[in-house]
Structure formats: C-alpha cells, structure tokens
Amino acid sequence: MSKPPFQRFLDAHRDDVWRFLVASVGRDAADDCFQETFMSAMRAYPTTRIANPRAWVLTIAHRKALDHHRARARRPVPVGAVPDAPAPAPTAAAGGHGAADGVWARVAELPPKQRAALLLRFAGDLSHREVAHALGCSEEAARRSAHEGLKRLREELHA
C-alpha cells in the first residue's frame, strides 16, 4: 500500500518534533535540527515500514540532537574578542532555553542516558516502551534512566 503525501506527515508531527528539539538543543539550534530531521525522514519515507510514525520521527530527531551536541562538544565556541563581562549564565550557555523552561535547561546538563530518556519521555511524550526502542535499550533500562534523571533534578532543586 502506498504512503500518504509527506506533507501530511510533516503537518501531523511538526509540533511534536519542534517541542522536542527546543527542549533538547534550545530554540536557536532547533531549526537546523528540525530541517535535518525531516530531510532524513523524507528520504527514508517511501521505502520504510513505519508502524509508529510519531515514535519514528522523534527517534530521528533524537539522533539529530545527539549529532548537534557532539559537534558542539568538538568545536570550541568562537569568540571574537575576549569578553570583559562575566561568563554567561548556564541557561544561556545551554543554547537559548528561556527562563520559563529552566528545568529543561537543567535536563540538558544531565548525563546523556538520563537526558535522552527524560527528553523522549516528557518532551516527546513517548511511552517508556517507545523510549526504549528509540534508545536501543530495554524498557526497564529506559524507565530506570528516566527515574534517575528525575531523582537528580529533584536533588539539585532542593540543594
């Protein structure tokens, strides 16, 4: 059976992907990751059997976000001149997270597994089972990573 037009797929999932990426890489980098996510999705779309379209495209977005974080880690942030002002606050360094999303800026600082599990579970609104599939781990491991991430956030907030 043939697939529906890709435009319909884009319309159905753009909000979920955007929200996930804003939480994951910050608003400034979200657009690049968004374009790459749907580019990869459209390339694979005609020939891939897609049982769960939302989980599928969020898995792609998750990988694009990982690529983004890796590239950022490799590449020092260019600075035109040495600034006199003190270093920017951690939220700004995390890439454009607004003050209202302070908790998501903190998520961005968690260890990779916890960060990925929390992002996919709560910014992507996937089930633990879908998160496990996206991360290539067991459902139990996905659940544990999310649990540990939440615990750590709680400790930081009450510290």
Next chain:
Amino acid sequence: MTDRLAPPAFDPAEAAAAAARFAATAPADVTYALVDSPVGTLLAARTASGLACLSYSDHDGGVDAVLDRLAAKLSPRILEAPARLDAVRRELHEYFEHRRTSFDLPIDWSLASPFGRRVLQATAAIPFGEVSTYARVAAQAGNPKATRAAGNALGANPVPIVVPCHRVLHTGGKGVGRYTGGVHRKEALLRLEGVLLG
C-alpha cells in the same frame, strides 16, 4: 516536581514556520499549491519534468483524495511549496486576464495513458477561440474509431485549462459535451475565449 516533567513551552507558530521553510526548500518529487481562479480553486502539482496535475478542488474527490492519488502514482515525497508553482499561477492569471492565449508550461505526462497522451497532445494544438470534436482528436491521435476512448481520455485530462479539453465538443449539436470540472466550467471557459456568447 512529582514523578513527571511538564512538557516544555513552545510556540506553534515557530513550528509552523519551520515546517514551511522545510517544504519550500526540501527536494520533494512533487510540489503543489492551491491556485485561485475565476472558475474556482485549483490544485496545481508539478514534478521536475513539469506540470503533472491541475485539478478543480471540488472535483475528483477533493484535494486530499487527489494528493493521495499523486502519492500512489508519482511519489509520496509530496510537499506544499507555493513558490515552486509561481509560473503556473502566473500563466493561469494571464490567461484569465485575457493576456495569454496559449501556455508555455512544460507538462509531465506521467498520469496519462499512451493513447490519452496522444489525444491530449492533439487537443493542446487546438488554438484559443477555436473548437474541435471528439472524432477529430481521436483521428489525430491515430485511431478515428476511438471516439469514446478519446472522450474518456479528455475526461481524465490531468491538466485541464492548460491542455484545453474544453475546446473539444460533441459533433451533432448536443450541447458542449462533458467536462472534468462540470459543464458550467466548460461553458465559462468557452465564453472567456469568445466561442460561446453571453
């Protein structure tokens, strides 16, 4: 904080803008746009080869059904990208403004059968303001006996107006004949071209 996190705030308008940027630039196999005209809203779709589909939005099951068929017959890599249909929109506008009598748009004939394509190419050669008959375009397509098949091919014309199937009429004065967008549109186009008066 309990055992879950509230999803982050996001602006749906930003998501919509990002999606529009994607659709405008991504390498889709088919791009489409809705085009307003005096004979109603048209769905225009093109490939790299040219205009593949021009469909009256209230016919053929509506826009979604037509897009489903394009996905099945051409490719599911379909995006709405109005800027890529600018030439189609411009030439149609000029035609309806009486500033254009023939179209220069390249056509993608993928959606026509081999015989249908010959019928449509014979039809494309009928000049503005003139008319022909089903029998004559059947003969020009290489099969004088296939009047009914020619009628069917014209009824399935994937690019009406641009390939002017409205200029093909019944032989024996039984009215203007059928039309893919309804007879009232055929009459409107023939009036615009000065064939029908009033």
